[in-house]
Amino acid sequence: MDIKLPILSTAWQKIKTLLGLEHHALLDEDNIEGKLSLKALANHYPNSSPASEAEQILLYSPLIAGVDTIIGRDTQRQKVTDAIERWQQQKGELTAVIGPFGAGISTLLNQFHQQYTHSYNVTYLSFYHGVLSTKEAIANLCYCFNITDEPNSITAAIAVINQQPQQIIIIDDLHKLMLRMMGNYQALVTFATILMETRQHHCWILGCETFVWHRLSSQYSITNFVKSIIKMDYFTQQELSEILKQKTDKIPLKINNLSPEEASNGAFDSLCKQLHQASDGHPKLASVLLHAAMVDDGNSPINLSPISSPDLSSLKQCIDEDLFSLAELYVHGGLRVFQHADIFATSIEHSSLKLEYLARQGLVKAHYSKQDFAQHYYFITPTLTRIIAMHLLNHNKLYL
Template sequence: MDVQLPLISKAWQHVKALIGIDTHALVNEDDIEGKLSLKAIAQCYPSHSAQSEIDKKLLYTPLIPGIDNFIGRDSQQQQLTDAIERWQNNKGELTAVIGPFGCGVSSFLNQFHQQYAQEHTVTYLSFYHGVLTTKEAIANLCYCFNITEAPTSITAAIALINQLPRHIIIIDDLHKLMLRMMGNYQALVTFATMLMETRQHHCWILGCETFVWHRLSSQYSITNFVKSIITLDYFSQQDLADLLKQKTSQISLQLTDTNDEETNNSLFDNMAKQLHQASDGHPKLACVLLLQALVNDGNSPITLNPISQPDLSSLKQCIDEDLFSLAELYVHGGLRVFQHAEIFATSIEHSSLKLEYLARQGLVKAHYSKQDFAQHYYLITPTLTRIIAMHLLNHNKLYL
């Protein structure tokens, strides 16, 4: 048998580079003093279940409903209330709530869902996947009204929806509509047309990621149709301190041996400042960094080690091909292997190896399909969205 060893060797080097076996792509980042690797951060959250009661309280327990879910969101809360009041006065227009991944757009919309559910019929919809046909777009919007047999035409669907009792419909994860695959444009047009033609009768509130919103604006002029745009961002230092105060009130954290309130407050403010600098106001990342700094030996109270900074070594080693993949994963909110292959016009096998390499580095989180590897789903690790987005922006892979 004629075995071409040079070709095999070259192919093996390419496979190793893709899945992260190459020695130059592996750095023992956890040994860097004062730094916490992105992989270590990614392994902290989310997991299938909280590892301890402290994990549960810091990372998984929601804030007190109705009071503190709106930390730092007073003006945005009023803007959304005003938009709903205009609709109640028969002056309804489309409203969008935009913000970067991890800043709390979904939590913000969920809180309004709970707040208005007692007064109005409120439906909350989060897209499971992007729509690619007119039929899928009609079916998704009809689903908001529990219409099981959707009309086949846009005109009939609009007429039917406008005959139904008035609803508030909150549609989150609008980025799922940005799937750059064949048929996507017509699905977007159908979706937008139905919203525009029913906006007077029903109140439509849309949640969307900031960079995706800019892409929708530049490619489809979506801002021409949305009247109210409410912008969220990551937390300011004071807002993050307020959130951390609530989180740490649920655990026995002690920053000093004294009972002096002024000293305790000063130490807490210093801790919050360090966490804000390390996380750029990303609440989940700040909580993970806090969790990693806690000294919990089973005794009470819990004390604190120095706050670690995220180590960006693995991200800095990414080549352009990796960064382009991360950018598409970011704006789509996640991709399946076959979707990545279609977007980059490459093979399923190449896409599978590329995405698995990023997962091995801790940059993306994988959800594996037992039936078909082409259906494996990858998304940016939730705690790293801010870090990765800024890196992509600085390397001209995301655009404002």
């Protein structure tokens, strides 16, 4: 075969430029002592099948069992309850619960789904993909009421929805409305208009990530329409300790060379302090760091090695182009290759290589399409949301 080396060399240089390899030193995949690489943290969770009972309990078991067992969210629960009561008194307004990814917004909203379902029709909606047109906005909202014959206009949609029996509608993952593609602005306007014109008859509760909310506020003045804004954040050290206590009580864990029976509160408190410092109160990250420290050799109790902290080397080596891509992935909750290309006004090929580079560095994860590489879907794994958001904030790629 006649191989033309200069042509191959030129092609490789172009690929390296697209991937950012000209600006990055390739990272050693081995973890630095006392630290876990972001790739290792991303690979820890989620997994298709937990390898042990301890992993199942720590990373996959639900945190709460009933409506009265949410840790550290009493204030937020009461504010949502107050908003529903005002609606019951014919003083309905739009309510939003905002907080960072991983702070438990979906968990909180699901509790109200359970709590009120015996007395009202309660619908919980989480968008599968972004709404890109007026027709899609109307269709999504009509879906909440099982309306199959979709109205042809916003006015008709408002009239039909107001004729339905009263409902509480919880719309989670509002970041899916942020997609900056052709026609999406009108979809947002349609969505907001229908909610505003039906808020007296139906109770609308929205769940939204903090930085997405700030972008919606700055670009679309959403705060002019939402009466109640209920804020959440990650957990305090005491709250995180309670969360981890619920989980570790079900695991035969050996702390500081003591048996589970002998382990003092001081040893457990010290462990939780380390985990809080390393995770900033992000419960999933804290759980992953704890699980990574477990030395499970099949014996009981399970030994615990020193807690590692996240190694940010891969993030620190990102150039601005990488960080802008991560910021868009964050606020959208994930992007397909063609969506990334549309946002950055670049080619599908360039976007594909850029997103795959970020995946190779362990900063994002990918769901690959077998039919079309433009449909590959990239997202920031739940374990890394806090770490990446803070890095982006510190580099002026996300705004408070």
